[in-house]
Amino acid sequence: MAAIKDVAAEAGVSAATVSRVLNGHPSVSPESRARVLAAVDALGYRPNAVARSLRTDETRTLGLVISDVLNPYFTALARAVEEEARALGYSVIIGNADERPDLQDHHIRTLLDRRIDGLLLSPAGPGAELILDAVRGGTPVVFVDRWIHGVDVPVVRADGRAAVRELVGHLLALGHRRPAIIAGPASTTTGKERVDAFRAALADHGVALPDAYIGQGDFQAESGRLAAERFLDLPRPPDAVFAADNLMALGALDAFRARGLRVPEDIALAAFDDIPWFVHTDPPVTAIAQPTDELGRAAVQALAENIAGREPPSVTLPARLVVRRSCGANPPPGPPGPVPPEHIEHTPSARSQRSDP
Amino acid sequence: MAAIKDVAAEAGVSAATVSRVLNGHPSVSPESRARVLAAVDALGYRPNAVARSLRTDETRTLGLVISDVLNPYFTALARAVEEEARALGYSVIIGNADERPDLQDHHIRTLLDRRIDGLLLSPAGPGAELILDAVRGGTPVVFVDRWIHGVDVPVVRADGRAAVRELVGHLLALGHRRPAIIAGPASTTTGKERVDAFRAALADHGVALPDAYIGQGDFQAESGRLAAERFLDLPRPPDAVFAADNLMALGALDAFRARGLRVPEDIALAAFDDIPWFVHTDPPVTAIAQPTDELGRAAVQALAENIAGREPPSVTLPARLVVRRSCGANPPPGPPGPVPPEHIEHTPSARSQRSDP
DNA sequence: CTGAAAGCGCTTACAG
DNA sequence: CTGAAAGCGCTTACAG
Numbered sequence: 001m002a003a004i005k006d007v008a009a010e011a012g013v014s015a016a017t018v019s020r021v022l023n024g025h026p027s028v029s030p031e032s033r034a035r036v037l038a039a040v041d042a043l044g045y046r047p048n049a050v051a052r053s054l055r056t057d058e059t060r061t062l063g064l065v066i067s068d069v070l071n072p073y074f075t076a077l078a079r080a081v082e083e084e085a086r087a088l089g090y091s092v093i094i095g096n097a098d099e100r101p102d103l104q105d106h107h108i109r110t111l112l113d114r115r116i117d118g119l120l121l122s123p124a125g126p127g128a129e130l131i132l133d134a135v136r137g138g139t140p141v142v143f144v145d146r147w148i149h150g151v152d153v154p155v156v157r158a159d160g161r162a163a164v165r166e167l168v169g170h171l172l173a174l175g176h177r178r179p180a181i182i183a184g185p186a187s188t189t190t191g192k193e194r195v196d197a198f199r200a201a202l203a204d205h206g207v208a209l210p211d212a213y214i215g216q217g218d219f220q221a222e223s224g225r226l227a228a229e230r231f232l233d234l235p236r237p238p239d240a241v242f243a244a245d246n247l248m249a250l251g252a253l254d255a256f257r258a259r260g261l262r263v264p265e266d267i268a269l270a271a272f273d274d275i276p277w278f279v280h281t282d283p284p285v286t287a288i289a290q291p292t293d294e295l296g297r298a299a300v301q302a303l304a305e306n307i308a309g310r311e312p313p314s315v316t317l318p319a320r321l322v323v324r325r326s327c328g329a330n331p332p333p334g335p336p337g338p339v340p341p342e343h344i345e346h347t348p349s350a351r352s353q354r355s356d357p
Numbered sequence: 358m359a360a361i362k363d364v365a366a367e368a369g370v371s372a373a374t375v376s377r378v379l380n381g382h383p384s385v386s387p388e389s390r391a392r393v394l395a396a397v398d399a400l401g402y403r404p405n406a407v408a409r410s411l412r413t414d415e416t417r418t419l420g421l422v423i424s425d426v427l428n429p430y431f432t433a434l435a436r437a438v439e440e441e442a443r444a445l446g447y448s449v450i451i452g453n454a455d456e457r458p459d460l461q462d463h464h465i466r467t468l469l470d471r472r473i474d475g476l477l478l479s480p481a482g483p484g485a486e487l488i489l490d491a492v493r494g495g496t497p498v499v500f501v502d503r504w505i506h507g508v509d510v511p512v513v514r515a516d517g518r519a520a521v522r523e524l525v526g527h528l529l530a531l532g533h534r535r536p537a538i539i540a541g542p543a544s545t546t547t548g549k550e551r552v553d554a555f556r557a558a559l560a561d562h563g564v565a566l567p568d569a570y571i572g573q574g575d576f577q578a579e580s581g582r583l584a585a586e587r588f589l590d591l592p593r594p595p596d597a598v599f600a601a602d603n604l605m606a607l608g609a610l611d612a613f614r615a616r617g618l619r620v621p622e623d624i625a626l627a628a629f630d631d632i633p634w635f636v637h638t639d640p641p642v643t644a645i646a647q648p649t650d651e652l653g654r655a656a657v658q659a660l661a662e663n664i665a666g667r668e669p670p671s672v673t674l675p676a677r678l679v680v681r682r683s684c685g686a687n688p689p690p691g692p693p694g695p696v697p698p699e700h701i702e703h704t705p706s707a708r709s710q711r712s713d714p
Numbered sequence: 715c716t717g718a719a720a721g722c723g724c725t726t727a728c729a730g
Numbered sequence: 731c732t733g734a735a736a737g738c739g740c741t742t743a744c745a746g
Contacts, residue, residue: 001494003739014717019741027715044490049470050410051739054722059407069436072429079426082453091467093450096439110448113406133401137358221633253637276578280610282639360723371733376725384731408723411738 002043010039022047053115062303063111064120065095065104067146067188068219071247073273073292074122077144080296081120088304090117099185099218101125112139118303122146126187140306144299146189154312156299158290160272160319161197167270167288167321168201171240174328176268180213180238182227182248191219194244194272213238217248224251232259240268240327246275249285264328274322284324291317359400367396379404410472419449419660420468421477422461424503424545425576426453428604430630430649431479434502437653438477445661447474456542456575458482469496475660479503483544497663501656503546511669513656514546515647517629517676518554524627524645524678525558528597531685533625537570537595539584539605548576551601551629570595574605581608589616597625597684603632606642621685631679641681648674 008015013032020028021036028036039045053059062085066074078094085092093116095107104124108131111119118140121131128148135141135153147155171179181198184191199209212234215227224243228251231237243249249271256263263269263283271278274289298315305312365372370389377385378393385393396402410416419442423431435451442449450473452464461481465488468476475497478488485505492498492510504512528536538555541548556566569591572584581600585608588594600606606628613620620626620640628635631646655672662669 004741005739015740016717016719016742017715020716023741025742029715032715044494046466046470048411048472048739049467050407050416050472051722052741053407054405054411054724054738055740055742057722069432070429072427075426075432079453079455086463091450091471093448096436098436106443109403110406113403114448115405115407137401250633250637257637276607277634277638280607280614280638281634282637282641284639361725362723372724373726373733373735374731377732380725382726386731389731405723408738409725411722411740412724412726414738 001048002045003048004045006043007036007039007045010043011035057115058117059115060090061114061116062090062092062118062120062300063095063108063114063116064092065097065107065111066122067097067099067104067124068247069094069096069098071219071245071273072275072277073246073290074145076292077122077296080293081144081300084297084300088300090300090304092120097124099124099220101127105130108134112137118142118307120144120299120303123148123188125185140303142299142303142306142312144295148189154302154306155314155316156295156302157314157316158295158319159316160194160288160290161200163288163319163321164194164197165201165204167242167286168198168205170286170321170323171242171268171270171327172205172207174264174268176240176327177207178213178236178238179207179209179240179242180215180231181209182215182217182224182241182243182252184217184219184244184248186216188219190272191244198242217244217251219245219247221247221251221254224248225255226251228252228255232256232261238267240270243269243271246271246273246278246287249287253281263326268327270327272319278322278324281326283326285326286324287322288319289322290319358405359402360405361402363400364393364396364402367400368392414472415474416472417447418471418473419447419475419477419657420452420465420471420473421449422452422454422464422468423479424454424456424461424481425604426451426455428576428602428630429632429634430603430647431502433649434479434653437650438501438657441654441657445657447657447661449477454481456481456577458484462487465491469494475499475664477501477656477660480505480545482542497660499656499660499663499669501652505546511659511663512671512673513652513659514671514673515652515676516673517551517645517647518557520645520676520678521551521554522558522561524599524643525555525562525564527643527678527680528599528625528627528684529562529564531621531625533597533684534564535570535593535595536564536566536597536599537572537588538566539572539574539581539598539600539609541574541576541601541605543573545576547629548601555599574601574608576602576604578604578608578611581605582612583608585609585612589613589618595624597627600626600628603628603630603635603644606644610638620683625684627684629676635679635681638683640683642683643681644679645676646679647676 004015004018007018018036021033064081082092097104101124122145128151141153143155145157183195186192202209217223217227243252270286272288274287278285278287302312361372361375364375375393378390421438439449454461458481479502485508498510500512502514540552543549559566574580574584600609618624627643629645631644635642635644659669
């Protein structure tokens with residue numbers, strides 16, 4: 001591959017001049033510029049980003065370590081992050097932790113070794129040692145979605161408490177009396193917060209959340225299936241299940257189906273994180289939707305600020321409840337206001353309703 | 358951040374010796390090794406991968422450019438790729454083309470500038486210029502899933518023809534007489550092949566595929582919705598729709614639901630690419646499943662071979678039909694043989710069937 | 715406006 | 731077994 005000295009030779013100038021032209025430095029004569037550009041074209045020259053990074057001590061690269069690529073929520077987040085990063089002139093390298101702290105550490109280490117300019121992290125576990133190292137070492141870090149207590153970096157996330165409260169009101173209004181939750185790992189903030197919010201909202205209504213009704217999952221589908229099965233094996237199973245993410249809801253659906261249970265007649269289901277498929281599941285799943293794109297954008301902006309040496313504030317955006325049929329509700333007769341097209345819930349038509357008993 | 362010379366100073370040896378220790382070079386005295394290791398530990402030293410890459414001319418990094426991160430098929434592929442790459446000591450940088458050739462080129466260029474050791478590509482369009490440049494420039498390239506005619510690099514993909522033939526037999530056996538397809542872009546191999554296979558299989562049965570029954574999509578959900586709507590606006594709409602990927606099937610479901618159509622009573626639906634949600638949609642969707650993990654692994658292995666200077670062969674794995682209820686079939690009474698757990702289709706229980714008319 | 719030179723942090727023949 | 735030196739491909743004060 002052609003290097004800068006080849007271009008310099010071809011253009012009859014020094015490497016310094018080639019570099020100046022390529023970096024838009026103003027003090028280059030029009031003639032030199034033209035000859036350099038012609039040489040670049042002739043040789044198909046592309047600057048070596050590795051060499052440039054070594055010299056400038058910046059890679060124009062952001063690291064994004066997410067907990068699970070198979071989770072549509074994180075996929076959507078990753079897409080938003082990449083878009084905003086690209087707009088700001090950054091590339092992003094995604095590391096998939098697969099909900100495994102050891103894999104997360106592997107990716108953080110690799111990213112740090114590559115000297116990324118900043119790190120966006122949705123921690124899969126409580127281990128903060130490596131992250132503290134990164135921060136101490138001067139790498140800007142921003143948490144997104146999940147964070148770690150005691151690590152003083154900005155956090156960009158959604159607050160689902162109001163939506164969970166709404167969900168609980170919804171469940172109780174529909175007559176469910178034995179609500180259960182499939183929780184994420186207590187070692188993650190979202191794992192803990194969603195249970196706390198659920199328990200608190202139930203307590204407001206005088207409803208208890210017994211330990212047996214708290215299933216322990218890991219945010220992945222299989223754990224949702226197992227937790228749901230354990231609920232169903234209880235002498236007195238719950239009559240409603242709130243899955244703390246969409247994958248565990250998928251697993252719970254698997255379990256319900258395997259037992260021949262009807263949703264919501266036999267058991268209600270709701271999920272944290274809304275995804276397009278929830279409109280088409282049988283039945284459509286009531287879910288708490290996060291403003292994922294906004295979170296991704298805000299996270300990148302915060303990180304960019306941090307890289308620029310400023311101290312960005314944390315950002316908390318509200319999540320909202322999207323009612324469908326999986327808890328037994330009929331969708332409201334009309335949309336409550338202007339709603340973006342992809343969020344319009346279609347009521348079942350007269351025709352398809354006629355097929356019901 | 359500590360550099361190698363800091364470690365050398367701390368250990369009282371030269372940078373060369375530090376380097377040798379870190380790279381497991383045999384000729385280092387035990388004493389030197391111990392002192393270097395102690396210094397590394399004391400300083401929390403981590404080698405700068407940028408500098409190392411510049412010197413060794415290898416980045417131990419693979420690029421993976423996929424057509425759409427929001428597509429669960431590509432997400433699963435990316436995960437398999439990363440796993441196999443990690444096992445082989447590589448990192449992978451994912452570029453999301455979002456089905457846009459311009460974005461794809463942006464990512465390829467960025468990856469090449471970063472001097473990745475090899476490129477895995479599922480082309481979003483027919484543009485081969487940049488790819489040919491890469492190959493000429495000596496970067497190993499392997500196509501995965503999709504490929505480009507006339508570019509002589511190994512291809513790792515699934516052959517869905519037999520499965521499509523099976524699907525067509527299935528549709529016709531169930532009495533469907535006006536099958537249509539929502540195709541991907543004809544500029545992609547999978548976009549073209551899936552239509553061709555569908556048309557050929559129909560022809561075998563003496564059934565025509567009129568142009569009006571070929572909807573043009575771009576593999577993304579919205580295009581599936583639009584194509585389905587156009588079908589439904591026809592004076593004589595099709596009675597079965599085959600979506601060439603899972604996202605367009607999602608869009609078609611949106612359209613059917615908006616019109617109040619029942620699947621499969623009013624219109625049948627099948628999709629290329631199987632995803633976990635298809636088990637739980639209303640109704641469960643009959644789909645053609647690719648051996649995604651195997652494809653990802655094989656692609657990385659081929660690329661690694663290529664990087665090692667050998668000439669790996671292309672790999673073609675068969676796809677298979679997974680029958681569910683969206684075309685009107687009842688699942689077979691028992692599994693036809695050993696089936697991995699996640700692929701077991703549960704028949705609706707007596708209990709839930711009783712809720713039907 | 716331009717070039718020679720230094721240097722980013724490594725690795726690796728080469729000489730001892 | 732070990733170190734001094736060169737060099738990977740850039741960028742950027744510095745001097746002219």
